[in-house]
Amino acid sequence: MPDTNSAARHDLGSLGAQIRGRTLLPGDDGFEEACSGWLLTVRHRPAAVVVAADADDVAAAVRFAARTGRPVAVQSTGHGASVPADGAVFVATGELRELSVDPRARTARIGAGLRWDEVLGAAAEHGLAPLCGSSGHVGVMGYLTGGGLPLACRAYGFAADHVRSLDLVTADGRLRTVSPSEEPDLFWAVRGGKSNFGVVVAAEIELLPLTTVYGGELHYPGEDSGHAAHVLRSYLAWTEEQPEEMSSSVTLVRFPDAPQLPEEYRGRSLLQVRVLCTGGEEQGARLVEPLRALGPGKDTCGPMPYAQITEIYQDPKNPVTAHLRGALLRELDDEAVKELVSFVDPSAPGGPFPGIELRHLGGALNRPPRRPHAVSTQGAAFHLWMRLPAPAGQADTARKAADEVLERLRRWDTGATLPGFLFDHDSAPERVRRAYTEANHRRLAALKATYDPDRLFRINHTIAPA
Numbered sequence: 064m065p066d067t068n069s070a071a072r073h074d075l076g077s078l079g080a081q082i083r084g085r086t087l088l089p090g091d092d093g094f095e096e097a098c099s100g101w102l103l104t105v106r107h108r109p110a111a112v113v114v115a116a117d118a119d120d121v122a123a124a125v126r127f128a129a130r131t132g133r134p135v136a137v138q139s140t141g142h143g144a145s146v147p148a149d150g151a152v153f154v155a156t157g158e159l160r161e162l163s164v165d166p167r168a169r170t171a172r173i174g175a176g177l178r179w180d181e182v183l184g185a186a187a188e189h190g191l192a193p194l195c196g197s198s199g200h201v202g203v204m205g206y207l208t209g210g211g212l213p214l215a216c217r218a219y220g221f222a223a224d225h226v227r228s229l230d231l232v233t234a235d236g237r238l239r240t241v242s243p244s245e246e247p248d249l250f251w252a253v254r255g256g257k258s259n260f261g262v263v264v265a266a267e268i269e270l271l272p273l274t275t276v277y278g279g280e281l282h283y284p285g286e287d288s289g290h291a292a293h294v295l296r297s298y299l300a301w302t303e304e305q306p307e308e309m310s311s312s313v314t315l316v317r318f319p320d321a322p323q324l325p326e327e328y329r330g331r332s333l334l335q336v337r338v339l340c341t342g343g344e345e346q347g348a349r350l351v352e353p354l355r356a357l358g359p360g361k362d363t364c365g366p367m368p369y370a371q372i373t374e375i376y377q378d379p380k381n382p383v384t385a386h387l388r389g390a391l392l393r394e395l396d397d398e399a400v401k402e403l404v405s406f407v408d409p410s411a412p413g414g415p416f417p418g419i420e421l422r423h424l425g426g427a428l429n430r431p432p433r434r435p436h437a438v439s440t441q442g443a444a445f446h447l448w449m450r451l452p453a454p455a456g457q458a459d460t461a462r463k464a465a466d467e468v469l470e471r472l473r474r475w476d477t478g479a480t481l482p483g484f485l486f487d488h489d490s491a492p493e494r495v496r497r498a499y500t501e502a503n504h505r506r507l508a509a510l511k512a513t514y515d516p517d518r519l520f521r522i523n524h525t526i527a528p529a
Contacts, residue, residue: 074131075111081123084116084158097155098148100141101200103384104453105487107144109136109153118230118238118264121154125262126236128152129519136522137262139175139202141382143209145487148522156204159264164189169270170227175204175263180373187370191270194222197376207266208257209483210438212446214372215276217310217426218341223254224432225269231261234515238264243434252510255437255482255499258523259507260514277347278339278375279364281354285315285332285407292404294334294357299395301353307426308342309350314420317407332407337375338364386453386461389484390469391443391477392421402471418450419468437503441479447472448484462488485524495524505529 079086087094088111097114098107110133113124128135128151136148139156161174162181166189173182180199186192194213196206207229211222219225228242231253239261241250253260285291298313305311313336320330336354340347344366351364367374395403405411406419424440440446449468453461465488469476480489482498489495496504504526511518512528 078111078113078124078127078152081127082113082116082120084120085112085114087112087114098138098153099382100138100144101382102141102144102387102486103382104386104458105144105147107136107148107151107153109148109151112153112155114155114158115264116158118159118232121156121232121262121264122236122238124152124154125232125234125519129234129236129517134521135262135519137258139204140178140200142198142201143205143257143483143486145485145524146490146522151522154262156262156264161265164191164270166191169272170267171270172265172267173203174265175202177203179203179206183370183373186270187274187368189270190272190274192273192369193268193270194219194225195373196222197373198378198380199373200378200380204263204266205257206483207268208253208255208263209485210255210436210481212422212481212483213310214278214339214375215310215341216428217305217307217423219271220427220430220432221436221438222268223436223438224434226254226434226436227267227269229253229263229267230265231263233261234517234519248510249514250434251436252507252514254434255503256507256510256526257482257485259511259520259526261520273341273369275344275366276339276341276369276372277344277351277364277366278372279337279367280361280375281336281338281351281357281359281364282361283334283336283357283359285317285334285404286409288404288408288410291315291332291334291407292400295400295404296397297357298334298336298354299400302423305350305423306342308346309338309340310423310426311336311338312420312422313337314418315403315407316418317409330409332409334407339372339375383450384452384454386449386451386458386465386488387484387486388449388465388469388488389480389486390447390472391424391441391479391481392445392447392472392475393477394444395421395475399472399475406468418448420448422446422448437499437507438482439500439503440481441477441500443477443479446481446484482524490524492525492527495526498524
């Protein structure tokens, strides 16, 4: 009988002859490292890893996968890992590191292997700024194709609004440049449709003439549920008065009494308010004054270089094993405040429930973008995001804790979410559908049928072809 395993390995080995970069098979040095990422909850077991050196490598990998009947997975940093890439041709884009800034046009051209801290630094040299999120360690392309919720979201909308063009390899192995004038339907779909339509290898984005902003965080003790409720209620009332220049969030945290935590956080409950104002120091200080009047125990707010804004959130840079969930909420009333505060009340059973963040939406997010895309807040007032530690043996505990939070907040849940905050729990088709309006999902499904009818790109939050 023929050795099918040897034949399969020989078949995969032939891929290397078409690739300028590296082709790694299971057992090769560097294989495990190449298909690992920031989010360790999802483990990949691909048939082969292509560490692409250029766009031609990506195209060759896609053509090979189509010819041999294997799906394609793509990863830069692995922050958005969702579905295990078992048996796939796994394209690692970390070495696609093109980066150039045109200060006169206020644009940047960015390769798929870059992280936002690299783009922030390059743009700042010219007094310019990209619309990044809370972490400089996140990969640019996964963020943009998920829509991108910037720290300055109320002032400038989604990051997808400011993408000028994308270079991507589609299921037919073609390298295409898509923009408002070149294949505009595909350009619309990729910004929000994530990796459903191809492998993005480069992007051109607009930059903003921002050098300094007013930002920081304020911490309030949350052990006293009455005081915590007062702070949260005051923050929610404060958001209703804010101009678009002010973007903010509040995070409710109940830390375990664990020795690996800094002493100032062990066993503590906190409300952490983060702010970013693009209107200047005078306006920022004036707008933050009501929050200061609430008596924070920590206050870092002040003028800061835009290039340092990701330090406001201090998101973890090292890989984590965590359960992540997102949801879109309507306006929150006193009953919602009561429920939310109960999650950080030390006297309440259950928990701890670390990392329940409410990001204030509205402003520019509610206006039609100049370059339409598939992302929308669907009229929500707040975005809820949770990050619960899920070390080995505790994944079910973290998942149940997240389920409990969402169940108790069901009255304020719009039933929708954002495509950039879909994680492993959200891979079912009905949950993917929640990330889009009904009309947008129909359009995405029709375009999936046009550009990827055989679902080559299905190692993701799959949009089924119509």
